[in-house]
Amino acid sequence: MNSLDPRLLRTLLAVMRHGSMSAAAAALGYVPSAVSQHIARLEQQVGTELLSRRPGGGVTPTAAGRALADSAARVLEDLPAAGRPEREVLAVTRPRASHPVVDDLADLLSAAVAATRDA
Numbered sequence: 001m002n003s004l005d006p007r008l009l010r011t012l013l014a015v016m017r018h019g020s021m022s023a024a025a026a027a028l029g030y031v032p033s034a035v036s037q038h039i040a041r042l043e044q045q046v047g048t049e050l051l052s053r054r055p056g057g058g059v060t061p062t063a064a065g066r067a068l069a070d071s072a073a074r075v076l077e078d079l080p081a082a083g084r085p086e087r088e089v090l091a092v093t094r095p096r097a098s099h100p101v102v103d104d105l106a107d108l109l110s111a112a113v114a115a116t117r118d119a
C-alpha cells in the first residue's frame with residue numbers, strides 16, 4: 001500500500017484554505033509550480049482528482065478532495081500524539097462516510113500515519 005507524504009497533505013490543506021495554488025504557495029513559502037506538483041502527485045497517489053481548476057487560477061475541492069482534506073487535517077493534528085497506540089490515532093482519522101474513494105483515502109491516510117511514526 002502507498003503511503004502519503006504529510007507535506008503533500010499540508011499543501012492540499014493550504015490550497016483549500018487559500019482558494020488558489022498561488023496563494024497557497026505564498027503562504028507556504030513555495031513557488032506555485034511546486035504546489036501544483038504536490039497536488040498532481042497527491043492526485044496520482046490517490047487515483048482521483050482532488051481539486052477542480054477554475055479559470056483565473058482558483059480551485060474548488062471535489063468530494064474526494066474534501067474527504068481527504070478532512071481526514072488529513074485530523075491526521076496532521078494527531079501526528080504529535082503519535083506516542084499513542086496507532087489504532088487510537090486512526091480511529092480519530094477515519095472518515096464518517098463510506099464510499100470506495102473515501103475508504104481508499106482512509107487506508108492511504110492510515111499508511112501515512114504509520115510511515116510517519118516509523119520515520
